[in-house]
Amino acid sequence: MNQPDQILAAMACVVSAAAVLLAAFLTHCTRIRPEPQPARGDAVEQWLRAQRDVHSDKYGVTPAWFILDDLLNLYRLHADTATPLDQHCCEGNGCDCLEVAP
Numbered sequence: 001m002n003q004p005d006q007i008l009a010a011m012a013c014v015v016s017a018a019a020v021l022l023a024a025f026l027t028h029c030t031r032i033r034p035e036p037q038p039a040r041g042d043a044v045e046q047w048l049r050a051q052r053d054v055h056s057d058k059y060g061v062t063p064a065w066f067i068l069d070d071l072l073n074l075y076r077l078h079a080d081t082a083t084p085l086d087q088h089c090c091e092g093n094g095c096d097c098l099e100v101a102p
């Protein structure tokens, strides 16, 4: 192995060690301050409700209101089931997640 190859190998080793340290640090930080989970009445739910409620006019609610209401209900389902937002959560209506493979 010539000198440039040795330098590259050493740099790769340092980068690899730094990645391991960063992963350990991020894991440590997550344990100290866990990701906030959805909860009824939290700021996100209030914000979603406010966004939904601006979508009405003198004729009643608009199609956007129903879309945002669905999103708000899904957020509440995550809160009620303590399911993190990055994981699937549903009531099984029209969703194939509950189907068992034959």
Ligand SMILES: [Zn+2]
Binding pocket: 088, 089, 090, 091, 092, 095, 096, 097, 098
């Ligand atoms: Zn599902």
